[in-house]
Amino acid sequence: MNLKNLLPIFFFCLSVQAFGQTLGQQVYKSGFTNPVDLTNANDGSGRLFIVEQGGRIKILDKNKNILATPFLNISHKINPNGERGLLGLAFHPDFENNGYLFINYVTRSVDTTIIARYTVSNSNPNIVDTTSLKILLKIKQPYSNHNGGCLKFSPIDGYLYIGMGDGGSGGDPQCYAQNTASLLGKMLRIDVNQNVNTTPYYGIPATNPFVGNASYKPEIWAVGLRNPWRFSFDRANGSLWIADVGQGDREEVNHTPAGSNTGVNYGWKVKEGTFCHYDFNNSGCPSLPGCTSSIYTDPVFEYGRQNIDGGQSISGGFVYRGCDFPNLRGKYICSDHLSNNTWLVDSLYNSSIHSNFISNVSCYGEDETGELYGVSRSLGTIYRIIDTTVPLTKSVSGAIPATQFALDTFKITAPITVTGGVLNVTSKNLVVASNVNVNNALQINLIKPGCQ
Ligand SMILES: [Ca+2]
Incomplete structure (x- = not known):
């Protein structure tokens, strides 16, 4: 030998x-316009699907070619300005057999969040059949901002989770996030395998925490979110990581175990991160316990609003579960969209900061094998997340x-x-x-x- x-x-x-490890990034592919979401179909094709805020979903094939024809183009339906537009994409866990995909967008005329299902074309796996549109939810947005936009399937329960912002403006003036009769400011959970062929094309999971409680919308899985722009499931254990954009004090990450059916209250607008919200009062709100109450679940990680070691708008990422970089495994990554600071958070919630990372990260996404990609909205570039100590x-x-x-x-x-x-x-x-x-x-x- x-x-x-x-x-x-x-x-x-x-x-x-x-x-x-030393956290690093490597340009993977450029040429996108305002990309805001990245995911895969888990169908063995090796394709990445990049969501552009202006209404197109582009396919990046396994040879790193951007296909000329978009997978889907709904640019005529949406308003691409500010925090609106086409915001999220999730493939059904059984997409390979049923061809279903789900999107989250804000309409062009009167601001309304739409959760819709499409089916991939029978004849071309790289094109959506636009005649297949089914609308599951329409949620009126009182203001133009804080529209959430993320939707994902739990790898454990198979339900579709939808992150809803508090409706916008500043300080949640109507207290939507704590109003249990509103879907705003909540994490929703629905079962898309009920009513597959009849309206509303979903059903309520029997284990949803407030089923049978007339004062709650049954879709509600958790309350007290401000603008959960990006959340993710840990593919190894199904736990849920929600990054919630802050108001004036704290950007935060919440971590909830898989199988939690108890109805978490993440605190907004009574709390902002672990802080008592500086201008909270009961105006517009139901009668609520004060901010020191144990009914509010605190984040596991948070940072302040200064750009040197904090930021002003968190973009949540994923727990790395890929294979190529063993020393990143089990660590959660998130970035600030404005300061470009990035953090790794380990399983004990210890964090390390990495300055001058990818510019204007809008989101992270996984490929089929769990390798991670970071997305620069302003540069239109997809970066592979790497450990620079591993050639x-x-x-x-x-x-x-x-x-x-x-x-x-x-x-x-x-x-x-x-x-x-x-x-x-x-x-x-x-x-x-x-x-x-x-x-x-x-x-x-x-x-x-x-x-x-
Ligand atoms: Ca909170």
């Missing part, structure tokens, strides 16, 4: 363990011994020319069946100890 090729790999892995590629040339590379470390992704032997590549390992000579330098992409 020729150890020359293996020793550098061994010492390289040791150094990663010794020095930990993305490594090259070898010359003779490779017949062996299996150690530590499940490598796979071959680039075309190679080989003489004198056969290379067998499995999902985990590079296996060389007999001694070979590589004519050209061989690029090996680093992957996934413990994954697949």
